[in-house]
Amino acid sequence: MKKILTLFAVVGLIAFSSCEGPEGPPGEPGPAAEVFQVKGVNFTSANDYNPIIDLNPSIFSSDMVLVYRQDGNAGGAPVWKMAPELYYLPNGSLDFGYNFNFTVNDVSIYMDGNDLESVLSGFRLNQTFRIVIIPGYLTGTAKSVNKPDFSDYHAVIAKYGIDDSKVKEVKVK
Template identity: 80%
Template sequence: MKKILTLFAVVGLIAFSSCEGPEGPEGPQGQDGLIAEVFQVKGVNFTSNNDYNPIIPLDPTIGTSDMVLVYRQDGTDGGVPVWKMTPELYYLPDGTLDFGYNSNFTIRDVSIYMDGGDLGSVLSTFRLNQTFRIVIIPGYLTGTAKSANKADFSDYKSVIARYGIDESKMKELKVK
């Protein structure tokens, strides 16, 4: 029995003393505080003067792997805004496209534009004084394509919750 206890004591001493020595390689560099953000832009007008395509400048710039989501406020429900994700399409009774909202982005701005036939005939309630929210999610937060596919990006509140976005820190933007 003394031999077994002595063996355990020796093995324990070797194990604990082997923790000394040079440190291993440094871990990967952090992401410099990049977090998902939400921006709001009010009073967006779609007119022939801006070719139904207002441009919203962004600061900070958008990274090449970032995901940009654009939502339009489509009224309220009990005082709470209702958000619809772009693209958002409206059809005529015969099934043809009447008009829709769509978006694209560069590293410096977001373009929100209307598609359709006669955009000048679209009711002003859909063309004037619109409010949009732009959500930027850094690429490293979306993880693998497999995990990104599990997110319901069409639901604004779900996106805000999933990426821990603090709406009280939302920044207001102006149309260019």
């Protein structure tokens, strides 16, 4: 009798674990990747070399945030460098660099270095940044083989279908 009950239990587990119900309706599409641009960013002692950029909508913990600084133009098109971006002295020590962090509502772009006041004004004043927010569901798993070269701004916007002509302008806090 115990063998028959065990057999029924095993068959029941197999039957119920392999059942699939009908698919439900497709869900609403999630938010798309977005690009925000902020012009006229100044790194000074007044803002502790750390300007804050408020963003709307909120950034979720699963989102990927990428920051690019415009480093001149080539052939009439802007050249974008990804942060962190570091500059070294001839002896190999760090001169200065740009880095960032973010919260749910803002992105903080800051300069690191030993003597930031001595950094040429062309690197401290009137800078333009682009902030790319990629929702977590778009980035896939860590094993994904179709990830773009994140250091290449143009590869990122192509991969995530971002319309570069619809960049949203934001201001420094």
